[in-house]
Amino acid sequence: MTKPSMFLSKTEILDAAEQSLRRFGPDKTSVTDVAKLLGVSHGTLYRHFPSKAILREAVTERWLEESILVPLTEIVNHIAENPLEQLKNYIMKLIELKHLYAEQDPEMFKMYADVTAESADLIDAHVRRIIEQMITLIAMGIETNLIHTTLQTEVLARSIFNATARFHHPAHAYQWLSTDIEQEFSGLWYLLEKGLTAPAK
Amino acid sequence: MTKPSMFLSKTEILDAAEQSLRRFGPDKTSVTDVAKLLGVSHGTLYRHFPSKAILREAVTERWLEESILVPLTEIVNHIAENPLEQLKNYIMKLIELKHLYAEQDPEMFKMYADVTAESADLIDAHVRRIIEQMITLIAMGIETNLIHTTLQTEVLARSIFNATARFHHPAHAYQWLSTDIEQEFSGLWYLLEKGLTAPAK
Incomplete structure (x- = not known):
């Protein structure tokens, strides 16, 4: 059920990341959590945001x-x-x-x-x-x-x-x-x- | 080798606490560490400083x-x-x-x-x-x-x-x-x- 990354917009990723950050808190949110929420692979998300710090900054x-x-x-x-x-x-x-x-x-x-x-x-x-x-x-x-x-x-x-x-x-x-x-x-x-x-x- | 508390001045306790804080850092210094450094019992020191927070404040x-x-x-x-x-x-x-x-x-x-x-x-x-x-x-x-x-x-x-x-x-x-x-x-x-x-x- 993995979405192809070409259909994943920056807004979608940031929305999911924000949702995840609100739910688990900034310290406990990982790139993997956000990938799960989006139904994409960890690797797909890492191509956009290579670290937790970069995701938080975005x-x-x-x-x-x-x-x-x-x-x-x-x-x-x-x-x-x-x-x-x-x-x-x-x-x-x-x-x-x-x-x-x-x-x-x-x-x-x-x-x-x-x-x-x-x-x-x-x-x-x-x-x-x-x-x-x-x-x-x-x-x-x-x-x-x-x-x-x-x-x-x-x-x-x-x-x-x-x-x-x-x-x-x-x-x-x-x-x-x-x-x-x-x-x-x-x-x-x-x-x-x-x-x-x-x-x- | 426990010193009687009546001979323990506030300055002596604060000196030992400061020394301990410098050596172990504020997060890792306990009242027990300071008591050890002074050669007094934990209870003796607690009578002066009932918590780590109070010791740090002093x-x-x-x-x-x-x-x-x-x-x-x-x-x-x-x-x-x-x-x-x-x-x-x-x-x-x-x-x-x-x-x-x-x-x-x-x-x-x-x-x-x-x-x-x-x-x-x-x-x-x-x-x-x-x-x-x-x-x-x-x-x-x-x-x-x-x-x-x-x-x-x-x-x-x-x-x-x-x-x-x-x-x-x-x-x-x-x-x-x-x-x-x-x-x-x-x-x-x-x-x-x-x-x-x-x-x-």
């Missing part, structure tokens, strides 16, 4: 794209009166999504957290796309004379991303249940906004 | 005090011309110490990282002391008209501590080998300093 990559980048892109594309407000909304959406999935989709979130600590290239590429979107918003803020800086927009974007890591980096998820988190973010944003809007020296 | 607490807080306190006590510069030096020293121990004392650092993720109260107390020292520096900055803010000094101190977490929180240690880290810190500090010094609205 599932995480798709999850980051669909769960995090798609909603963030909507915010960037939304035409706003105030680019600074839009930048704040962008960061707040990033934080909100991370907290949401940490709570409501713990298996996928744990896998993402593991991949973050282990797969620098995949995560670097993801972060770079977020930085690029932030650069777009920062450039609009500079154009409309709301943001004043002598830093390159990319350095500024990365500084804001780093400054808010405590609220969106998965290694901090254990701290997100703290009740002070909103007050802590608003204190930080006050400081960052003041830093962004003050005249550049 | 060792971490002492390590945080001696390795992190003592050098930071020196910076706070140093009379500086410019409290803002002193605040920057304080944060940079915090970062430098964390990076130093992550590299040069990986066993203790790993234990500290584990305790950070598990023992909220101990770490909260440690962070509170850092926040208090930062408050002292911020208050001097406000007094000398270098820092302008409508936030409470405590909220401001915590915001700066949070904003720099990527550089000093042990969960980020895996990122500290990145070569861009100095540029990333200097971009962030530019933004924070601008936020601190701009007139409050």
Whole structure:
């Protein structure tokens, strides 16, 4: 009952892998489990995904794209009166999504957290796309004379991303249940906004 | 050859525990190992430290005090011309110490990282002391008209501590080998300093 691999799409494989990861957890899911779920041979699947690590990365990559980048892109594309407000909304959406999935989709979130600590290239590429979107918003803020800086927009974007890591980096998820988190973010944003809007020296 | 417990000081126990943790690693050190090293009975040591977790916390607490807080306190006590510069030096020293121990004392650092993720109260107390020292520096900055803010000094101190977490929180240690880290810190500090010094609205 083995399907020929030519009919096996990447989406089908990732769907099966995600299902398997959710059912057995990231540590216990093997390429063989996923092959069984698809009714294909172990060898067929290995031609697409030569290791468990590569399979996990592929599932995480798709999850980051669909769960995090798609909603963030909507915010960037939304035409706003105030680019600074839009930048704040962008960061707040990033934080909100991370907290949401940490709570409501713990298996996928744990896998993402593991991949973050282990797969620098995949995560670097993801972060770079977020930085690029932030650069777009920062450039609009500079154009409309709301943001004043002598830093390159990319350095500024990365500084804001780093400054808010405590609220969106998965290694901090254990701290997100703290009740002070909103007050802590608003204190930080006050400081960052003041830093962004003050005249550049 | 069992020593009576009345002659067993806390320092002796912590020294033996630290030695044992370094030799066997945090996961493999048991209260029994430490008792053996001290030549006392398991029961004697249990009266002082009723679990492995409590022993690990006590060792971490002492390590945080001696390795992190003592050098930071020196910076706070140093009379500086410019409290803002002193605040920057304080944060940079915090970062430098964390990076130093992550590299040069990986066993203790790993234990500290584990305790950070598990023992909220101990770490909260440690962070509170850092926040208090930062408050002292911020208050001097406000007094000398270098820092302008409508936030409470405590909220401001915590915001700066949070904003720099990527550089000093042990969960980020895996990122500290990145070569861009100095540029990333200097971009962030530019933004924070601008936020601190701009007139409050």
